[in-house]
Amino acid sequence: MPKAASNREVFINCPFDDQYKPLFYAAIFAILRSGFVPRSALEEDNAGQNRFDKICKIIGECRLGVHDISRVELSGNPRLPRFNMPLELGLFLGACKFGGKKQKTKSCIVFERKEHLFRQYISDISGQDVKAHRGRHSELIKKLATWLRTQGRAPDVPGGAAIANEYSRFTDALPEICQESRLRPDELTFGDLVEIISNYIRARLIPLP
Amino acid sequence: MKKPSKAKVSAKKSPAKKTHMGYRVLATLPDGVKLLAPKTKPTHFTSDEIRQTIRRVLRERAASGRS
Numbered sequence: 149m150p151k152a153a154s155n156r157e158v159f160i161n162c163p164f165d166d167q168y169k170p171l172f173y174a175a176i177f178a179i180l181r182s183g184f185v186p187r188s189a190l191e192e193d194n195a196g197q198n199r200f201d202k203i204c205k206i207i208g209e210c211r212l213g214v215h216d217i218s219r220v221e222l223s224g225n226p227r228l229p230r231f232n233m234p235l236e237l238g239l240f241l242g243a244c245k246f247g248g249k250k251q252k253t254k255s256c257i258v259f260e261r262k263e264h265l266f267r268q269y270i271s272d273i274s275g276q277d278v279k280a281h282r283g284r285h286s287e288l289i290k291k292l293a294t295w296l297r298t299q300g301r302a303p304d305v306p307g308g309a310a311i312a313n314e315y316s317r318f319t320d321a322l323p324e325i326c327q328e329s330r331l332r333p334d335e336l337t338f339g340d341l342v343e344i345i346s347n348y349i350r351a352r353l354i355p356l357p
Numbered sequence: 358m359k360k361p362s363k364a365k366v367s368a369k370k371s372p373a374k375k376t377h378m379g380y381r382v383l384a385t386l387p388d389g390v391k392l393l394a395p396k397t398k399p400t401h402f403t404s405d406e407i408r409q410t411i412r413r414v415l416r417e418r419a420a421s422g423r424s
Contacts (some may be wrong), residue, residue, distance in 0.1 A: 154378035155378075157396070158377060181390070183390045183392065183393060185393050185394075187394055187396060206414070295423075304388050305369060321418060324414045325410060326416075328414055329406075329407065335401070336401070337399070337400040337401070339397035339398050343395060343398075343409070344399075346392060347408045347411050348411050349410050350392055351385070353386045354384055354386065
């Protein structure tokens with residue numbers, strides 16, 4: 149088990165619907181490319197484990213958190229807001245506030261679609277590091293990579309614009325990778341995706357002799 | 358009488374896995390970033406299978422002028 153301060157696991161708290169996938173994939177890419185390990189509630193498919201317990205376990209194991217609360221909006225019939233992301237952000241902040249020595253080293257970045265929008269519905273988090281991605285994966289990568297570079301105290305981590313450029317190339321190649329694997333992109337599990345991205349980064353940046 | 362000394366059997370060591378802050382390192386990238394091993398296993402393929410698939414796709418893309 150890594151020491152608290154050297155823990156490089158990043159909990160991704162975001163929507164999992166198809167519309168959000170480009171941003172979710174972008175977050176995973178930026179985390180791996182910056183030398184960290186992405187974690188998500190999607191990583192274990194154990195039906196016997198209570199979902200809330202599973203999320204608490206993963207949050208407890210991650211020093212860092214990326215929380216996207218941009219999708220707290222009315223949807224469905226009847227039209228109701230989605231509160232899973234604010235709930236998990238609250239759990240993360242609560243663990244940091246009331247947890248032991250290891251939990252107190254936690255740090256997180258919060259994403260919204262527009263600057264200062266959160267103040268209209270969750271103003272109590274005003275002291276947190278809240279950034280706007282404007283629904284664009286390039287914006288999310290740039291801001292997330294900058295934050296991770298600070299968290300890892302690693303000046304060798306490339307800048308967000310470079311990682312966003314690499315991510316665009318990856319999304320071009322992903323349909324072919326899926327086709328070769330006889331999988332549809334929507335069939336990829338979190339484990340598949342993380343494995344594909346880490347192997348893609350390695351193969352792309354360290355070409356075979 | 359002197360006992361015959363036991364021949365030392367040298368245990369075959371498996372190659373040491375590189376680690377960074379307690380994490381297994383998959384590779385060190387040209388810019389110095391250490392690519393760390395994921396915590397999760399893939400569902401639909403093995404690591405070796407997907408590694409070969411990605412290399413094949415990247416080779417084909419490079420050959421056809423798509424980087």
